[in-house]
Amino acid sequence: MLETWLTTLGLEVPVLGAPMGGRAGGDLAGEVSRAGGLGMLGAARYTTPDWIAAEAAIARERGGRVGIGLMTWSLDTDDSLLDAAIAEKPTLLSLSFGDPAPYVPRAHAAGIPVASQVNTLDDMRVAEAAGVDVIIAQGGEAGGHTGRIGTLPLLQELLEATDLPVLAAGGIGTGRGLAAVLAAGAQGAVIGTALLASPETVGPDYARTAIVEASSADTVYTSVFDRARHQPWPERWGGRAIANDFTRDFHGVDAPDSQLESTYDPADPRRGVVYAGEAVGLVHGERPAGAVVRQIAADAERLLSRWA
Ligand SMILES: Cc1cc2nc3c(=O)[nH]c(=O)nc-3n(C[C@H](O)[C@H](O)[C@H](O)COP(=O)(O)O)c2cc1C
Incomplete structure (x- = not known):
């Protein structure tokens, strides 16, 4: 078993199912958790406190645990989703894209560890100063909103610069990718695009x-x-x-x-948005999310055992 800081949260494999607004609800999150990872609900700006409560319940029933991801910049105008997320006592709360300082103490007061996806070294300094528990180095090859620095340069830079645990996000879609970032010193990976053809996703x-x-x-x-x-x-x-x-x-x-x-027309594939990262080339069929997560973890373990 691959044991890292991340698995000390009660996971069996060092994998977070990415929070993905509009795509990651309770079914996907629950399936990732059932496979040993931690599935994160993607609470987009336009979701509601009721959505968070309902989807967290679905995820817990399916997989026993759930994480929740919020967009920090949108909390700056309305933080009602934060209260809803804290009420669910997620295994991990992610506050990404913006300065999480005003919100971290509220999560910590409820005993909830906080992650923040960051895109630059300066972002990481802001998240560190805010008191987050784990940094996610999100590279520009990631699907959805992201920065411009590639995952590997950013991961290396952040690992050199902080004592906090660091996870890698962006472009990790197979066991090779997970093995690579673990070998580099990451405590786990955040996987989004590789799950997007799974039947548990929300969306057209x-x-x-x-x-x-x-x-x-x-x-x-x-x-x-x-x-x-x-x-x-x-x-x-x-x-x-x-x-x-x-x-x-x-x-x-x-x-x-x-x-x-x-x-713009969300009903038309030629005009609607399908957010996805460069790892999309690694997805060859519609597979249940649990099977994807289990295979990534097993392949990474096998690859890393060559050096054990
Ligand atoms: C469809 C989609 C929606 C996303 N929505 C969110 C979001 O709501 N909050 C967030 O923190 N990250 C969001 N992300 C980014 C992911 O959390 C994660 O960083 C990314 O998927 C990792 O890279 P990968 O797609 O290459 O696996 C989204 C990504 C995708 C593909």
Whole structure:
């Protein structure tokens, strides 16, 4: 068994199922936890306290434990999702994209450890100063909103710079990826894209099909979907998504938001968003999330045992 700081939280494998707004609800989180990892609910800005309570219950029933991921910048205007998340006493709370300082003491007062996904060394300093318990080095190859530095350079930089445990996120989709980051000194991996073709995900069927069909060269880092959907993300974070007609028409093009809004169509695979990272090229079929997690962990253990 791969034992790390992360498994001391009660996990059997050092894997977090990524919080993924719009895709990771109770079924996915529960299935990842049932496989020995910790599945995180992705509470997007537009979800509700009731959603968190309902999905946490589903995850717990299925997998015995649950984590919850919130977007820090959105708490700055409305922190009701934080109260809802704390009420669920998750195994881990992640507060990412922004300064978590105002919120960490509230989680700690309830005995909940806090993670923060960061994209630069400066971000890590902010999260450290806020008192988080674990840092997640999220590289720019990750799916969804992310930064620009690649996972490996960022991971190495952060491991050199902190005594906190560090997890790696971005581009890890097989046992090789997990083995690589563990060998580098990470305490585990956060896996998102590799789970996105699983039947336990929320979202349109075309999203799972697009994930299976896309190659690692098919993603684009863009803000056009945020602009089209009125998602007020701070400018520094773009989102990595599968390229489609919408990104080909508008990414890097000087078009008004009103045109993006009227053209965007979530029901149409050519115009709706499917956030995914470069690890999408490692997903070859629709597989249950538990099978994906178990295989990644078993393959990593086998690869690492060569050096034991
Ligand atoms: C569809 C999608 C939605 C995401 N939503 C969130 C989110 O709500 N909160 C968050 O902290 N990270 C979010 N992320 C980022 C993931 O937590 C994680 O960093 C990323 O999936 C890891 O890289 P990978 O996709 O290459 O595995 C999202 C990622 C994806 C693919």
